[in-house]
Amino acid sequence: MTPRAESKHPEIGAGAAPAGAAETAGAFGLDADPILFSDSLRMDFGGLTALDQVSLTVERGSITALIGPNGAGKTTFFNCVTGIYKPGSGSIFFLPEKEKRISLGGLRPHKAAQLGIGRTFQNIRLFNTLTVLENVLIGCHARMRAGLWGALFRDRKTMEEERRMTDLSYAILERYGLQARVNDPAGSLPYGEQRRLEIARALASGPSLLLLDEPAAGLNNQETLELADLIRHIRRDEKLSVLLIEHDMSLVMNVSERINVLDYGRLIASGTPEEIRKNPDVVRAYLGEDADDLG
Amino acid sequence: MPEKDGKDPTGAPLRRPREKGRGKKILLSILRPLKAGLWLSLVAFPLVTFKFEAETRQAHFLPERIPLLLLICFGAAVAFDGLGWLKKAFGPGKRAGGILESPPEGLNRPRLSWVNRLLKSRFFKPASGVLLIFLAVLPFISSPYGVNVYITALIYITLGLGLNIVVGVSGLLNLGYVAFYAVGAYTYAILNAQFGLSFWVCLPLGALSATLLGFILGLPLLRVSGDYLAIVTLGFGEITRLVLTNIAITNGPRGIANIPPPSLFGFDLNQSVKPFLLKLGLIHSRTDLDKVLIYLIILMAAILTVAAVHRLENSRLGRAWLALREDETACQAVGVNRAGAKLTAFTLGSTWAGLAGVVFASQISFINPQSFTFMQSVMILSIVVLGGMGSIPGVVCGAVILILLPEYLRFFADYRMLLFGLLMVVMMVFRPEGLIKSARYQHIYRAPKAGEGDPSDSASGK
Ligand SMILES: Nc1ncnc2c1ncn2[C@@H]1O[C@H](COP(=O)(O)OP(=O)(O)OP(=O)(O)O)[C@@H](O)[C@H]1O
Numbered sequence: 001m002t003p004r005a006e007s008k009h010p011e012i013g014a015g016a017a018p019a020g021a022a023e024t025a026g027a028f029g030l031d032a033d034p035i036l037f038s039d040s041l042r043m044d045f046g047g048l049t050a051l052d053q054v055s056l057t058v059e060r061g062s063i064t065a066l067i068g069p070n071g072a073g074k075t076t077f078f079n080c081v082t083g084i085y086k087p088g089s090g091s092i093f094f095l096p097e098k099e100k101r102i103s104l105g106g107l108r109p110h111k112a113a114q115l116g117i118g119r120t121f122q123n124i125r126l127f128n129t130l131t132v133l134e135n136v137l138i139g140c141h142a143r144m145r146a147g148l149w150g151a152l153f154r155d156r157k158t159m160e161e162e163r164r165m166t167d168l169s170y171a172i173l174e175r176y177g178l179q180a181r182v183n184d185p186a187g188s189l190p191y192g193e194q195r196r197l198e199i200a201r202a203l204a205s206g207p208s209l210l211l212l213d214e215p216a217a218g219l220n221n222q223e224t225l226e227l228a229d230l231i232r233h234i235r236r237d238e239k240l241s242v243l244l245i246e247h248d249m250s251l252v253m254n255v256s257e258r259i260n261v262l263d264y265g266r267l268i269a270s271g272t273p274e275e276i277r278k279n280p281d282v283v284r285a286y287l288g289e290d291a292d293d294l295g
Numbered sequence: 296m297p298e299k300d301g302k303d304p305t306g307a308p309l310r311r312p313r314e315k316g317r318g319k320k321i322l323l324s325i326l327r328p329l330k331a332g333l334w335l336s337l338v339a340f341p342l343v344t345f346k347f348e349a350e351t352r353q354a355h356f357l358p359e360r361i362p363l364l365l366l367i368c369f370g371a372a373v374a375f376d377g378l379g380w381l382k383k384a385f386g387p388g389k390r391a392g393g394i395l396e397s398p399p400e401g402l403n404r405p406r407l408s409w410v411n412r413l414l415k416s417r418f419f420k421p422a423s424g425v426l427l428i429f430l431a432v433l434p435f436i437s438s439p440y441g442v443n444v445y446i447t448a449l450i451y452i453t454l455g456l457g458l459n460i461v462v463g464v465s466g467l468l469n470l471g472y473v474a475f476y477a478v479g480a481y482t483y484a485i486l487n488a489q490f491g492l493s494f495w496v497c498l499p500l501g502a503l504s505a506t507l508l509g510f511i512l513g514l515p516l517l518r519v520s521g522d523y524l525a526i527v528t529l530g531f532g533e534i535t536r537l538v539l540t541n542i543a544i545t546n547g548p549r550g551i552a553n554i555p556p557p558s559l560f561g562f563d564l565n566q567s568v569k570p571f572l573l574k575l576g577l578i579h580s581r582t583d584l585d586k587v588l589i590y591l592i593i594l595m596a597a598i599l600t601v602a603a604v605h606r607l608e609n610s611r612l613g614r615a616w617l618a619l620r621e622d623e624t625a626c627q628a629v630g631v632n633r634a635g636a637k638l639t640a641f642t643l644g645s646t647w648a649g650l651a652g653v654v655f656a657s658q659i660s661f662i663n664p665q666s667f668t669f670m671q672s673v674m675i676l677s678i679v680v681l682g683g684m685g686s687i688p689g690v691v692c693g694a695v696i697l698i699l700l701p702e703y704l705r706f707f708a709d710y711r712m713l714l715f716g717l718l719m720v721v722m723m724v725f726r727p728e729g730l731i732k733s734a735r736y737q738h739i740y741r742a743p744k745a746g747e748g749d750p751s752d753s754a755s756g757k
């Protein structure tokens with residue numbers, strides 16, 4: 001992005017990590033400066049233990065992956081972080097700033113979003129009949145203030161805010177190559193663009209932590225390569241941290257600095273892509289007979 | 296654009312596969328309604344062919360009814376099947392140009408529906424001015440009966456737009472909307488009878504009490520959604536009616552009579568103003584000025600409602616409601632307080648019902664619980680559904696059609712409900728999105744860069 005656009009829209013990346021944090025990503029020492037960590041997190045569904053004593057950390061400014069076979073509990077972890085599920089026991093902490101530690105356990109979903117946790121969904125959840133621009137504008141909801149009075153009487157402050165947010169949304173769409181689609185119903189976009197729009201909507205709230213749930217699902221090879229670039233760009237431009245669930249190993253190995261592996265709700269490994277690639281537990285549990293993928 | 300010409304789409308692609316499966320398909324399409332008819336007649340058999348006499352406690356078998364039974368059951372099955380076939384052939388979704396087809400690259404021209412194009416054309420302002428003048432003059436040149444019908448239509452426009460906030464915009468199926476209408480009407484009736492408060496004082500009070508009730512009833516509703524919400528609101532509507540029937544202050548089922556029409560600055564219009572206007576030759580001798588005033592009041596209210604709902608729809612609050620309708624989980628994930636959005640929509644929607652209720656009470660001057668039955672809720676809901684969920688022009692058209700048409704099609708009076716039902720079924724088959732589909736706000740390029748589409752091409756935004 002051009003610097004001009006950045007200064008025009010200071011809201012993008014508001015509440016993000018202090019400047020410089022993103023640059024040091026990847027070079028951190030263990031547990032140096034987490035933006036999110038869970039401690040002995042447990043989640044049961046009836047008799048099924050979806051998460052079992054999960055303690056994992058997302059470093060500030062990093063791209064961290066969460067992988068594991070189907071039904072391992074990855075999406076459940078996201079849902080616990082974003083308040084959709086209330087964890088049975090254990091705790092999750094979110095640190096929008098270094099000294100500010102907020103417990104996420106049992107927080108209502110919109111509160112988590114307002115704190116700066118943006119997310120996408122495994123099966124795309126857009127506001128299908130609304131336009132692309134409106135989808136992103138709704139993404140800005142948390143940073144807008146207008147209420148009933150402003151809606152009915154359209155005072156100067158409201159209109160000013162409305163204009164600012166429309167500009168911001170438009171800039172985000174432009175940045176992610178969707179500007180030609182602003183007036184189309186979101187449901188009418190091709191699959192790949194819907195994925196991108198969902199990310200754009202999540203970014204509109206200016207999150208400091210972005211949770212991506214299988215963003216490459218349904219994309220072809222070319223699109224997956226573009227997605228890897230996109231994720232790196234987002235991390236740099238929006239100055240945020242990314243936690244990524246993904247089955248596509250090439251993408252995971254390509255973009256992430258740390259990888260956490262879940263299997264049957266347990267965290268069985270955690271480390272750099274190199275370490276994960278060599279970890280015998282992971283090879284056995286996650287890849288089974290098809291161990292070639294890691295090499 | 297393939298979707299532009301209406302002729303080419305359905306026929307060709309549908310008929311092409313002329314393979315081995317075809318005969319089987321035809322056989323199936325004959326067997327399917329027959330099977331349904333058989334089931335239907337089996338189920339209905341004991342109901343139709345046995346007559347049970349309460350005194351003698353005996354059942355009589357009436358074999359002569361069997362042919363009639365078979366005729367009705369198989370007829371209904373075939374008709375329904377035909378409807379499904381018609382829908383497949385002509386209904387939405389089957390036209391060429393699937394929804395995933397992308398528009399020409401780089402072109403961001405807002406695609407406007409015909410209503411929107413009308414609203415945005417340069418004739419719109421003068422035309423609406425003329426329409427407004429016509430609407431304002433209308434009661435003076437119409438018969439008292441006509442004025443009454445127009446008032447009713449405008450009341451239902453207001454009700455429809457209010458319910459549209461709840462059902463159309465926010466996606467909360469409210470089957471007890473009539474309760475708030477009743478509260479508005481009774482607020483005026485009771486406050487006037489007990490304390491002599493005037494129409495003008497009661498108008499905001501009626502709206503306020505309906506809002507308050509909406510808020511209180513809305514609180515428990517936060518815990519339910521979907522079908523459960525519909526059932527709970529249905530219950531609320533019935534409870535409200537039963538309460539009105541059974542407490543003393545509402546005078547029970549006998550209702551409250553002699554509710555005065557609104558006055559203008561304390562004048563009795565028909566006594567003091569009418570002779571004067573008559574002398575000037577401005578009005579007809581039969582014109583009831585009280586009704587004219589009510590007409591003008593509700594006309595104003597309806598226009599203000601249109602403006603308010605339009606503004607709400609394109610605001611932060613309205614977008615939160617729309618997001619709630621589209622996806623309850625995703626809206627929370629972007630920071631929308633789901634409970635808050637639900638509660639404001641439910642509460643605010645009730646306001647207009649209260650307002651309309653006060654006007655209704657002043658119009659007919661006598662209300663009892665029978666004016667506020669479930670059928671009223673259904674009627675208002677039908678207006679929203681028929682007109683188009685979330686579409687303001689749609690709801691206005693829906694109200695006009697459902698209220699005015701029956702008045703002018705008196706000779707159909709006996710078949711009114713039948714036609715009504717038929718209309719709804721046909722609508723659901725052919726145009727489930729309603730008469731006028733809701734159109735969303737269209738954005739225009741603010742500062743387009745060279746080479747990215749043509750800015751002069753895009754239609755105006757608002
Ligand atoms: N709401 C729920 N109720 C009951 N069981 C659930 C619920 N959500 C998830 N589960 C179960 O918890 C386990 C973990 O599910 P989860 O969706 O987290 O898996 P996942 O790792 O995201 O898998 P996938 O890669 O297939 O998306 C699964 O066995 C699933 O069936």
Ligand SMILES: [Mg+2]
Binds near residue numbers: 076122
């Ligand atoms: Mg999952």
